Every structure is written in C-alpha cells, then in structure tokens.
Amino acid sequence: MSNATFVGMPVFPTAARDALEDAQLRHNLAHATGTIRAKRARLVEEVDEVSDWEDLRLAGAGVKEQALLTLEEQLLQLERTLTAKGATVHWAGDAAEANRIVTGIVQRHGVDEVVKVKSMVTQEIGLNEALAAEGIAAWETDLAELIVQLGDDLPSHILVPAIHRNRAEIREIFLRAMKGVGRPAPDDLTDEPAVLAAAARAHLREKFLRAKVGISGANFAVAETGTLVVVESEGNGRMCLTLPEVLISVVGIEKVVSTWDQLDPLLRLLPRSSTGERMNPYTSMWSGVTPGDGPQEVHVVLLDNGRTRALADEVGRQALRCIRCSACLNVCPVYERTGGHAYGSVYPGPIGAILNPLLKGVGNPGPEGEQVDSLPYASSLCGACFEVCPVRIDIPSVLVDQRVKVVDARRGNGAVASLSSGHLAEALAFKGAAVALADARKLGFGERFTGVGLRMARRLSTLPGLSKWAGTRDLPPAPQESFRAWWKRTDGGRSEGER
Amino acid sequence: MGAREEILARVRSALAEVSDVPAPPPAPRRTAVDDVVALFTERVADYRATVVRCTPERLATTVADALPADAAVVVPDGLCVPVERATVDDGSLSAAELDRIDAVVTEAAVGIAETGTIVLDHGPGQGRRAITLVPDTHVCLVRTDQVVLDVPDAVALLEASVRQGRALTWISGPSATSDIELDRVEGVHGPRNLHVIVVADDGEG
Numbered sequence: 006m007s008n009a010t011f012v013g014m015p016v017f018p019t020a021a022r023d024a025l026e027d028a029q030l031r032h033n034l035a036h037a038t039g040t041i042r043a044k045r046a047r048l049v050e051e052v053d054e055v056s057d058w059e060d061l062r063l064a065g066a067g068v069k070e071q072a073l074l075t076l077e078e079q080l081l082q083l084e085r086t087l088t089a090k091g092a093t094v095h096w097a098g099d100a101a102e103a104n105r106i107v108t109g110i111v112q113r114h115g116v117d118e119v120v121k122v123k124s125m126v127t128q129e130i131g132l133n134e135a136l137a138a139e140g141i142a143a144w145e146t147d148l149a150e151l152i153v154q155l156g157d158d159l160p161s162h163i164l165v166p167a168i169h170r171n172r173a174e175i176r177e178i179f180l181r182a183m184k185g186v187g188r189p190a191p192d193d194l195t196d197e198p199a200v201l202a203a204a205a206r207a208h209l210r211e212k213f214l215r216a217k218v219g220i221s222g223a224n225f226a227v228a229e230t231g232t233l234v235v236v237e238s239e240g241n242g243r244m245c246l247t248l249p250e251v252l253i254s255v256v257g258i259e260k261v262v263s264t265w266d267q268l269d270p271l272l273r274l275l276p277r278s279s280t281g282e283r284m285n286p287y288t289s290m291w292s293g294v295t296p297g298d299g300p301q302e303v304h305v306v307l308l309d310n311g312r313t314r315a316l317a318d319e320v321g322r323q324a325l326r327c328i329r330c331s332a333c334l335n336v337c338p339v340y341e342r343t344g345g346h347a348y349g350s351v352y353p354g355p356i357g358a359i360l361n362p363l364l365k366g367v368g369n370p371g372p373e374g375e376q377v378d379s380l381p382y383a384s385s386l387c388g389a390c391f392e393v394c395p396v397r398i399d400i401p402s403v404l405v406d407q408r409v410k411v412v413d414a415r416r417g418n419g420a421v422a423s424l425s426s427g428h429l430a431e432a433l434a435f436k437g438a439a440v441a442l443a444d445a446r447k448l449g450f451g452e453r454f455t456g457v458g459l460r461m462a463r464r465l466s467t468l469p470g471l472s473k474w475a476g477t478r479d480l481p482p483a484p485q486e487s488f489r490a491w492w493k494r495t496d497g498g499r500s501e502g503e504r
Numbered sequence: 505m506g507a508r509e510e511i512l513a514r515v516r517s518a519l520a521e522v523s524d525v526p527a528p529p530p531a532p533r534r535t536a537v538d539d540v541v542a543l544f545t546e547r548v549a550d551y552r553a554t555v556v557r558c559t560p561e562r563l564a565t566t567v568a569d570a571l572p573a574d575a576a577v578v579v580p581d582g583l584c585v586p587v588e589r590a591t592v593d594d595g596s597l598s599a600a601e602l603d604r605i606d607a608v609v610t611e612a613a614v615g616i617a618e619t620g621t622i623v624l625d626h627g628p629g630q631g632r633r634a635i636t637l638v639p640d641t642h643v644c645l646v647r648t649d650q651v652v653l654d655v656p657d658a659v660a661l662l663e664a665s666v667r668q669g670r671a672l673t674w675i676s677g678p679s680a681t682s683d684i685e686l687d688r689v690e691g692v693h694g695p696r697n698l699h700v701i702v703v704a705d706d707g708e709g
Contacts, residue, residue, distance in 0.1 A: 033685070036686065037685075037686050055534040055535045056532045056533065056534040060529070060532040063529050064529050064530065064531035064532070065531075067528025068528045070526075070528070071525055071526070074519060074522050074525040076519065077512055077516055081512075096506070096511055097507055098510055146693070147683070148681045148683040148684070148692060152683070167684075171685060172685055198685065199689045199691075202681055202692050206691075206692055206693060210603070210693070213599070214599045214600050230667060232666055238679070238681055240637065240679040240693035240694025243633070243673065243693070244637065246633075248599045258511065265659070266660065266663070269659045272655050272659075283618065283619040283676070284616075284620070284621045284674070286551070286677050286694070287673065287676075287679070288674035289633075289672070289673055289674075290672040290673075290674075291672075292666060295669055295670060297632060299632070309511045309514065313518050314514075314518075316514075316518040316519065317514075
C-alpha cells in the first residue's frame with residue numbers, strides 16, 4: 006500500500022479552485038459540517054440551561070494557557086511521573102528524530118507491522134511513510150483513517166478524515182483494497198453504513214488480535230500523575246492501547262496539563278465541541294505500565310517539531326492551546342466550500358491556517374514556503390472560529406498577525422514580489438488602515454470619503470490588478486452618510502428619524 | 505546537546521519574558537437535580553444502550569436475563585454477583601481466546617449522570633481492560649450510590665485510583681462511528697451491546 010502525502014501541494018488559492026469544482030465534495034462537506042454544527046449548538050444550549058458554557062471555555066483556556074506558560078516545569082514533571090510509573094520517555098526535536106525513535110523500538114521487537122490509533126501528530130511527522138521505508142506496515146484502525154489508507158488518499162477533516170467520500174465510494178474502496186492487505190471484504194458487501202462498518206470490524210479484528218506493537222498519540226498528558234488520555238468512539242483506540250505488548254505514544258509537548266483535576270473542563274468541552282455529544286463513547290487513561298493489565302512496555306515520545314517556535318510567538322502562542330476538536334472547521338465558510346485538502350496539511354481549516362505557519366515559520370523559500378505563507382489568507386476573518394473554539398483561541402487576530410509576518414518576512418528577504426499581487430495589495434491596504442485607525446481625526450477624515458471610495462471601488466474592481474482582490478469580495482453599497490456623521494446628527498440615535 | 509536539553513532550552517527562551525502566570529479560573533458546576541439516578545438512566549439510554557434498574561435481591565436474575573442465551577461468559581475476580589457457568593478471568597486468557605467469548609459482566613467505579621457515562625478503574629469486580637473490550641456484550645453493574653452528577657465529581661472520585669497507577673476506561677454507550685456520511689452506526693470494535701444495570705443501594709427500594 007502506498008502512502009499519499011501533502012508534500013508538493015499548491016498554494017491555497019490554486020488548490021481551493023480545484024476543490025470548488027468538485028460538486029460531490031461540496032455536497033458532502035455542507036452536509037457533514039451542517040450536521041455537526043447543529044448538534045454542537047444544541048449541546049451548548051443545554052449546558053447554558055444548567056451552567057455556563059462561556060465560563061467553561063474560560064476554564065479550559067486557562068488550564069491550557071497555564072500549562073504552556075510553565076511548559077518547562079510541566080514537561081520535567083511529566084517525565085518524572087511517567088518514568089516512576091514504568092514508562093520510558095524519549096524526546097524528539099523534529100519529525101525525523103521522532104520517526105527514528107519509533108522505528109527503532111519497533112525494529113527491536115522484530116515485527117513488521119503495527120496497529121495505530123488515529124493520531125494527528127503521527128500524520129504530521131509522516132510516521133507511516135517512515136515505517137514503510139523500513140518495511141514495517143502501519144495499519145490505521147479508525148474507520149475513516151482506514152478508508153483514507155485503503156483508498157491511497159489524504160485525510161480532509163480532523164474528526165472525520167474521509168468526509169469527502171460517500172458510501173458508494175467507500176464500498177468500492179473496501180472491495181478493491183481489503184483483499185490485498187488482509188481479510189477481504191465480503192462479496193455481498195452493500196453500501197449501508199452498518200454493513201461497511203461490520204466489514205471494517207471483521208477486517209481489523211485479526212490485526213488487533215495478533216498485534217505486538219501499538220502506536221498512539223494522546224489528547225492530554227497530565228504532568229502530576231503521568232497519565233495519558235485518548236478520546237475516541239469506535240473502540241479501535243482501546244484495542245490498540247490494551248492488546249499489544251508494547252505501546253508507543255507520540256505526544257506533542259503542548260498536550261500537557263498540570264494537574265489531574267484540570268482534565269475536568271477539557272473533558273466537558275472536547276466531545277461537545279467535536280462530535281456534538283455529551284461524551285464520546287470511549288476515553289482511555291493510563292499512567293505508565295499497569296502490572297497485569299495492558300502493554301507491559303510503554304514508551305512516550307515527547308515531540309517539539311516547531312512547537313517551541315510557535316511558543317515563542319507572543320500572539321500565536323495561543324494556537325498551542327488547540328485540543329483538535331475541529332469545531333472551527335465546521336463553522337468556517339471557507340472550509341465548508343473548499344474542504345481540507347486545499348490547506349495542504351493534516352491541520353486544515355482556520356486552526357490549520359495559523360498552526361502551519363506557526364509551526365513551520367513564514368517566509369521560507371520555494372513552493373512549500375509559498376504554500377505555508379498562503380494559508381493565513383485563507384480566511385474572510387468573519388470570526389466564527391473564535392466564537393466556537395472551546396479554548397478561546399482568537400484565530401482571526403492570529404491570522405492578521407501572521408499576514409503581517411508573512412509580508413515582513415517576504416520583504417525582508419527581497420521576495421515581496423513573489424507574494425501574489427493580491428496579498429501585497431491587501432498588505433498595503435492594511436498599512437493604510439493602521440495609519441488611519443491610529444488617529445481619530447484622520448479616521449473622521451477618511452470616513453467622509455468612504456462613500457466616495459466605495460463607489461470608486463465598484464468601478465475600479467474591473468481594472469487589472471485590483472480585480473483579483475475585488476473579484477472575491479462583495480463590496481457593500483455606499484452608505485448615504487458616515488457613521489460619525491449619523492452619530493452627530495442623531496445624538497447617538499436618540500433623535501433618529503428627525504432628519 | 506541532546507534533544508531533551510535542546511527542547512527545554514528552546515522552551516525557556518520562548519518564555520523568557522513571561523513573568524506572571526494566572527491560575528485558571530474554576531470550572532463552573534451544573535445546577536443540582538433532584539434525582540441523579542433518573543438523569544443517569546435517561547442519559548445512558550440516549551446512547552442507545554440498554555439500561556434497567558433492579559434491587560440487590562433481583563440482581564442475579566437480572567444479570568442472567570441480560571445475557572444472550574447459551575452465551576460464553578467471562579467475569580472478573582471479585583464480582584459481587586454469581587453468574588452461572590461463567591469463566592473467572594485469571595489473566596491468562598489471550599486476546600484470541602477472549603474473542604471466542606460472547607459476553608462479560610463487571611461492576612463499575614463511577615456513573616456520571618449528566619453525560620450518561622460509566623467509568624471503570626479496573627479494580628476488583630471490574631477486571632483487566634481486555635475482558636471488557638473483546639467480548640461483544642458488556643453487562644455493567646452500577647450501584648445507585650456510585651452515580652454522581654457531573655464530570656468534575658467523577659474526576660475527584662477517581663483521583664485515588666489514578667494515583668495508584670490504575671488505568672481508567674470511560675464508557676458512554678456502545679462503540680459507535682459516524683465516519684460514513686455522518687450516519688451513526690452503533691458497534692464497531694468495542695462491545696456492540698452495552699447493558700447497564702443500575703442496582704439500588706441496600707435499604708433502598
């Protein structure tokens with residue numbers, strides 16, 4: 006089985022244009038994001054009836070923020086507690102180092118296959134490809150990941166990675182690909198979701214029962230108790246975490262929380278924000294090795310891979326609070342239309358648009374640098390992502406800050422010209438806005454011309470150069486008077502209608 | 505410099521200018537309810553798990569009724585109720601052997617009303633994790649005095665188990681997936697049937 010990768014993806018506008026032409030994809034996305042959005046909204050309402058969702062968000066954000074700002078202390082504590090409970094702790098500065106560590110452990114046990122729990126971080130580091138290069142098969146066991154893997158495809162959503170496939174396509178993939186890698190799909194396979202899920206159960210069960218090594222990520226790592234947490238639905242996670250003799254967990258250093266009781270707000274926020282359930286079917290928690298229960302050799306690989314770069318960014322640091330719920334994807338008007346592939350990363354959507362440049366840095370040369378630099382522009386800055394984020398990441402502010410950094414970096418290395426002209430025009434417009442907004446008198450002066458400006462812009466939008474910017478934006482009709490003029494005339498609305 | 509020292513040095517330098525770290529605000533509690541157990545059974549049923557209530561006297565019969573006819577059954581050591589013809593797990597059954605067993609009966613550590621969740625801490629009467637995972641039916645006994653209102657109550661109660669190094673499994677309904685067109689399907693890899701029996705406290709109706 007080959008492994009598709011995101012390497013070589015075009016910049017966002019190009020990738021998005023292709024995605025927009027796929028009617029099936031747009032239909033699937035609209036259905037999926039709409040369904041989860043509605044489920045989440047109902048549960049937030051339910052919480053508000055008996056408690057306070059906003060206070061819960063504040064608590065969740067506070068827990069993650071505290072851990073990030075004391076990260077060194079938390080990591081050292083986590084290392085101590087894990088080690089005391091029988092786990093072996095490894096540190097990996099980047100993807101290559103993490104892959105070497107994991108591959109080495111697997112090889113020492115002389116096996117040629119591992120079972121995997123769905124994990125964003127192992128996709129981020131390309132672990133499956135690294136294992137494949139050493140002749141080790143990594144079996145994805147989450148149903149959606151299995152569909153993606155068997156279809157030699159790429160994930161397109163954090164929570165439902167095969168959101169872009171419909172049932173007929175999934176049936177085709179199962180019939181074609183299962184037989185090559187294990188128990189074949191039954192000949193009479195239909196496209197009923199229950200039948201397809203049963204085929205996946207039968208196909209994977211033999212792999213679970215014989216697996217010697219399991220690989221996972223973690224949703225949370227509790228420094229105080231050395232406890233790792235995996236949140237899931239299908240039970241494939243429990244299988245991978247329980248049945249193998251050896252368990253390797255790759256954990257981003259931002260996953261740490263300080264104390265055991267701090268799991269509380271996060272366990273209440275995550276499932277409601279993610280799948281729109283009060284609680285997900287299964288949550289597994291383990292602290293090192295439990296004698297006589299589960300894997301007796303437990304490894305934890307603590308991974309940086311750009312996280313300290315993001316941590317050093319005062320504005321962007323908050324992105325490391327992300328608990329990978331994907332609520333921001335489901336409300337994003339851009340994501341809903343383009344889907345996840347256009348972002349060229351395992352982290353798509355609004356959070357991906359800030360996380361990728363923060364982890365990888367901006368202004369890097371070559372097509373990959375261009376691709377990353379295009380992501381902060383993949384947003385209309387509508388703010389819906391911030392509103393739903395369970396840990397209150399102000400994504401719009403970080404997007405704007407990242408745009409500034411992209412322009413600065415490109416100017417710094419003489420590469421502004423290589424940034425698409427639309428972005429440059431916008432950068433200049435924002436510069437103008439900064440000057441005007443910094444001074445109230447100038448603002449008043451500028452506002453008086455907004456009506457004139459909008460009327461001009463409507464005409465100018467057909468001109469070359471500007472058409473790119475205006476072609477994707479609806480300009481509002483020019484108002485008859487400015488806000489300030491209205492305020493002055495009506496005494497702040499108190500004498501409205503006395504025109 | 506090794507990766508560990510490098511990462512820690514980068515963390516230190518990234519946070520060099522951070523001086524004061526605010527404590528997280530306390531998480532809000534939900535308002536109390538009159539009947540926590542009723543809320544628990546309602547929320548468990550929401551997940552399409554089977555949930556029944558019974559008295560301690562009726563427990564053995566209720567368990568027998570919950571098991572599929574002629575099922576091969578495994579139980580953990582120390583289970584509070586006798587189950588006829590059941591194999592008592594001594595830790596030696598392999599995953600493949602467990603796969604040939606139809607059902608498992610266990611107790612639980614905590615029940616959470618708000619979310620309809622049962623939590624196992626895999627102590628006596630609950631057994632190691634594999635026995636509640638591989639068989640296709642899980643019959644789980646929860647005493648009414650084990651049911652708490654919400655997640656923070658459960659987290660507080662479970663702290664002692666975690667400090668002892670026990671693993672925890674939180675279960676909210678049967679295994680499920682929505683990966684195909686967001687159609688919810690109950691039953692993928694974990695037990696496809698979850699049968700919760702809420703047992704009245706001694707002295708309670």
